[in-house]
Amino acid sequence: MSRTPLHPTREQIELPMVLDCLSDPIRLAIVYQLAQQERVSSELRCGDFYALSGKSNLAYHFAKLRECGLMLTRVAGTNRFMRLRREDLDARFPGLLDAVISSAAKDADRLQLLSDCEMVAADRN
Amino acid sequence: MSRTPLHPTREQIELPMVLDCLSDPIRLAIVYQLAQQERVSSELRCGDFYALSGKSNLAYHFAKLRECGLMLTRVAGTNRFMRLRREDLDARFPGLLDAVISSAAKDADRLQLLSDCEMVAADRN
């Protein structure tokens, strides 16, 4: 396991890659949940998303989210804590992330977004 | 040639499909150019985009843009006039289209966006 995964610099974040990353339902759900978590200013672990897919598939999506600059991974022991790159994204593409998040919230029932209770349930597991 | 291509209703427009559509550089350039054209409240023909790719490839991208609900095609003689579905998109995903357009404008040099002169040049051809 590499110590700290590579992330692009703020200027290296590209619009098409970000949009492509957000276009996958699982990745959109991950980003959405990370955005919800921002309000409590804490991070989430990979295992918090097992309700969405298997861990190997999640690792694949996490890598995509990191490579395109949407999220940041911090290694702590055997855990990886992740959070949105809110400041970088707002600087590069003002209003974009919020528009996507609130659009996703409007369609929460169509998109397989994890509710808070599902998150807690996955957490208990 | 079918008389009028099928378009999804406003409610059928899905966020992941829209984001995926916008994630392709050619389609993003098309949408960007259509957004510029909104200011003059006129439409654009398929041939106005020949600078971006060949016409068969453009027809493929136009179909994608229609199917995901981003644009509308009106048949007039041998021409097809296209415009953004601004009202529907703003109703479904408030602020999203504008955020994408202005983000694209900021990165105009990285993204292969057609400038106005290139549009005119392609038009003369």
Add this chain to the structure above:
DNA sequence: CCCTATGTTCAACGTTTATTGAACTATGAA
């Protein structure tokens, strides 16, 4: 030390995607 928990990496697979050129359709003009 061994065992478990947490994630990543790899190979394999089937699917979808973007791109190309050729064939086709339909309209309008001469």
Add this chain to the structure above:
DNA sequence: TTCATAGTTCAATAAACGTTGAACATAGGG
């Protein structure tokens, strides 16, 4: 009618994508 123009459709190709399970790496707890 004939010809040119504007776009679509089709078939073929190569590349990228998402998903799966097995193997691997690493850290912490007994």
